[in-house]
Amino acid sequence: MQYIKKDLGAFNLHMIKTEKFKTITMRIVFHSPIKKDEITKRNVLSDVLLQSTSKYSSKRSMIIEAEDLYAADIYNNTHRIGNYVMTSFILQVLNDKYTEEGNFEKAVEFMNEILFHPDIKNNCFKRDKLDVVKKNCEVSLSSIKEDPVDYSIIRLKEAYDKDSPVSYRMIGYMEDLENINESNLYLYYKKMIEDDFVDIYVVGDFNEEDLLRIIKNNFKFRKIKKKKIKLEVEHKEIRKRRLIAKEKCDNSQSKLGIICPTLKMKDYEKNYPMVLANIIFGGGIDSKLFSEIREKNSLCYSIYSVYSKLDNLMMIWAGIDRDNFDKTVELTTNILEKLKKGKFTEKDVKVAKEFYSSSITSIEESPMNIIREILTEEMTGIEPYYERVEKMNKVKKSEIVRALKKIKMDTIFLLEGEEDEGN
Numbered sequence: 001m002q003y004i005k006k007d008l009g010a011f012n013l014h015m016i017k018t019e020k021f022k023t024i025t026m027r028i029v030f031h032s033p034i035k036k037d038e039i040t041k042r043n044v045l046s047d048v049l050l051q052s053t054s055k056y057s058s059k060r061s062m063i064i065e066a067e068d069l070y071a072a073d074i075y076n077n078t079h080r081i082g083n084y085v086m087t088s089f090i091l092q093v094l095n096d097k098y099t100e101e102g103n104f105e106k107a108v109e110f111m112n113e114i115l116f117h118p119d120i121k122n123n124c125f126k127r128d129k130l131d132v133v134k135k136n137c138e139v140s141l142s143s144i145k146e147d148p149v150d151y152s153i154i155r156l157k158e159a160y161d162k163d164s165p166v167s168y169r170m171i172g173y174m175e176d177l178e179n180i181n182e183s184n185l186y187l188y189y190k191k192m193i194e195d196d197f198v199d200i201y202v203v204g205d206f207n208e209e210d211l212l213r214i215i216k217n218n219f220k221f222r223k224i225k226k227k228k229i230k231l232e233v234e235h236k237e238i239r240k241r242r243l244i245a246k247e248k249c250d251n252s253q254s255k256l257g258i259i260c261p262t263l264k265m266k267d268y269e270k271n272y273p274m275v276l277a278n279i280i281f282g283g284g285i286d287s288k289l290f291s292e293i294r295e296k297n298s299l300c301y302s303i304y305s306v307y308s309k310l311d312n313l314m315m316i317w318a319g320i321d322r323d324n325f326d327k328t329v330e331l332t333t334n335i336l337e338k339l340k341k342g343k344f345t346e347k348d349v350k351v352a353k354e355f356y357s358s359s360i361t362s363i364e365e366s367p368m369n370i371i372r373e374i375l376t377e378e379m380t381g382i383e384p385y386y387e388r389v390e391k392m393n394k395v396k397k398s399e400i401v402r403a404l405k406k407i408k409m410d411t412i413f414l415l416e417g418e419e420d421e422g423n
Helices: 036-048 059-068 103-116 127-142 148-160 174-178 182-195 208-218 267-271 273-283 288-296 322-340 346-365 367-380 385-392 397-404
Strands: 002-007 012-017 023-033 073-081 084-094 197-204 243-248 254-261 300-308 313-320 411-416
Touching: 012 208, 012 367, 023 103, 023 182, 023 367, 036 073, 036 084, 036 127, 036 174, 036 182, 059 103, 073 103, 084 103, 084 367, 103 208, 127 174, 127 182, 148 243, 148 254, 148 313, 148 411, 197 208, 197 367, 254 322, 267 273, 267 397, 273 288, 273 300, 273 313, 273 322, 273 346, 273 397, 288 300, 288 313, 288 322, 300 322, 313 322, 322 397, 322 411, 346 367, 346 385, 346 397
Parallel strands: 012 197, 243 411
Antiparallel strands: 002 012, 023 084, 023 197, 073 084, 254 313, 254 411, 300 313
């Protein structure tokens, strides 16, 4: 695999050459500092752009065109990375060697049509297309409580700090949806195209010069931008006493969430010892949380932890019976405190390193995994993934203990079920 980055002034082109896949995958990423009141509008906009264009006036005609391009797959997603919002448009198409010469270029031209030639009239998006997207968005927002896991995650983060980007609902907000119309959505479209930072990632077997020509011909961003805010989320002063919040739900199973901010960690600690600390604590298949709380004490259906370097947080999630809330929190606290005192073995460290190495190896199994990894490296400045394994293997147990001591349990949230089930 060969990685080549080209600075094209108004945007960066990231070329990842590999013969491993029969497809060529392209991801166009628009990113800007996140604003809570723009999340819903951004979601609606990205979906509206895939409804129709000036040339393809219906969703049906767009589907037919994609099929004519040997079943090209085009989709979008929006998510948050630290203090930035990322809206991506993804194209995946068979390599020309399996179709016909020029098919990839035609697929890129189709993406150009989607992004730069929207279906508008009098500087407004078409009302009927917008209504379809808004209706779908309304259904999603109305059913937000139907997935207790996702809803508990949202409510935990809001309990922690409702003003932090960490707590922003990436699904959007009903009150913002109601204010979106054909005119203000088009103004927002122009703002995104002109002002967002743009990176284009391409993974596959291609000729570098041909790809560069195709990209330059189809993506004519002009404005050069400079980042204005930090990527990592900073937190307010940590609570002296941890907050416990509860909310009732109609489900039989309860969902427990715990947020633990990481305090004043250096980059090395965030990238290496803290990653291993999370694997040992609750992020690996042999984690202390799972073995002690699930296997030994049968207090939960599932339990695990997730570490987010850019949010400076470790989060714990568990599915429990409501009567087991106090005991589960007590055991979780005890396990974390024992780890802070170094009460784990060198074998635990070795297993965590092997788990990390295995997860890194899987990156090259998927074009989207490769793009996600390169994007992360680009945004954070961390070493390439193939270099990190060697560095991770040199991490000492004492460094892991030092990182663990910088974790503080801050907010506990229980989405409380009505009835209990047997484990």
